[in-house]
Amino acid sequence: MRLVFGLVLIIGVGLAGFAVFMAKDYIGAYQAQLDAERAARANAVPxxxxxxxxxxxxxxxxxxxxxxxxxxxxxxxxxxxxxxxxxxxxxxxxxxxxxxxxxxxxxxxxxxxxxxxxxxxxGVSSRLSAGMRAFAIKVDVSSGVSGFLRPGDRVDVYWTGRGASELGGGTSGVTKLILPGVQLIAVDQIADSDQSAPTIARTVTVEVTPRQVAALAQAQATGNLSLSLVGAKDDTVSDAVEVDQSEFTGETVAKEKEVCTVRTRRGAEIIETQIACPE
The missing domain is CATH 3.90.1210.10 (Antifreeze-like/N-acetylneuraminic acid synthase C-terminal domain)
Incomplete structure (x- = not known):
């Protein structure tokens, strides 16, 4: 009887030890999983x-x-x-x-x-920002950058016409930058900015302020407008640019020498006498 009791006791102690070992192993694995989940939550992106x-x-x-x-x-x-x-x-x-x-x-x-x-x-109206207006500019293969313009591009607008000469009196041919970095919202009747094939446009539509509309209308009526494409990654603002004919021909226009005279009357005759001009 004592032998049986001792055997049962030994088996019981063995099972208890095994149970403790298994429980410890299970608790350790659970704790590891819990720590991993906490670490994952800490690294999770909101x-x-x-x-x-x-x-x-x-x-x-x-x-x-x-x-x-x-x-x-x-x-x-x-x-x-x-x-x-x-x-x-x-x-x-x-x-x-x-x-x-x-x-x-x-x-x-x-x-x-x-x-x-x-x-x-x-339509074009859906692309206009608040306070802005659409204005159409007539272009051809040369003034329209050879057909490589697309809606969404930015261009500098140049005017060529007759302007007052800085080298004496009269007028001379002049080209000047009038609007830098203007955004195109349509090319001809196409407003799709995903259009990739180049087309020779007859008109481009730009987004400008009401005052710029007046300036472009006046410039288009008094001379010729040309466009220069601005690079997609170019965030610089162009300075004032003005070039007249003498800059690339090397010609200069001499100022006429100023002549000063006085007139005197002798009876019915008027005599004009040249004198030195005052400083």
Missing amino acids: TVEVFVVNRGLRYGEQLTEADIRPVRWPENAIPDGTFRALAEIFPDGEKKFRTVLRAMEKDEALMQVKVTKPGADA
Whole structure:
């Protein structure tokens, strides 16, 4: 009997030791998992909800609620102009569509600059900023940068005409920069900035202030306008530029010598006498 009791006691102690070992191993694994989860949470990037498009969209297509969906986006990498609420995209009381201005690929973030206002089409008016106006400039293959202009490009506008000569009296041919860094919003009747094929335009439409509209209208009526394409990464502002004919021909116009005279009357005769001009 004592033998059986001792055997049972030994087995019990062995099982208890095994149970403690297994429990310790389980608790250690659980603690390791818990520590790993805490570390992952500490390194997790905060996210917010933004809207992306469900499919590829091209210029002129209508964007509806069926074309978008919300996703989680890293909070520190959200592009400017994204939408975070459906009510921002399709406000109450407005038409439930927008028109695409710039091509978008599937899962690309929906941004304000890539679509029109609710219910608007993709016309030129949808691209104008507040207080700005559209003005058309006549161009040809030479003045229009050989057809390499696209909506969204920036150009410097030069005027060529007759101006007062700085070298004496009269007028001379002159070319001057009148508007630097003007943005194009349409080329002919095309406002698609994703247009890649060069076209020989007859008109380009620029975004300018009302005062600049008056300046361009006057310049176009009194001379010829030419455009110079500004580089996409060029953020410099052009200084005042004015060139007359003498700068590239090397010719100079001499000032006429000033002649001073006095007139005296002798009866019915008027006598003109040359004198030294006063300083």
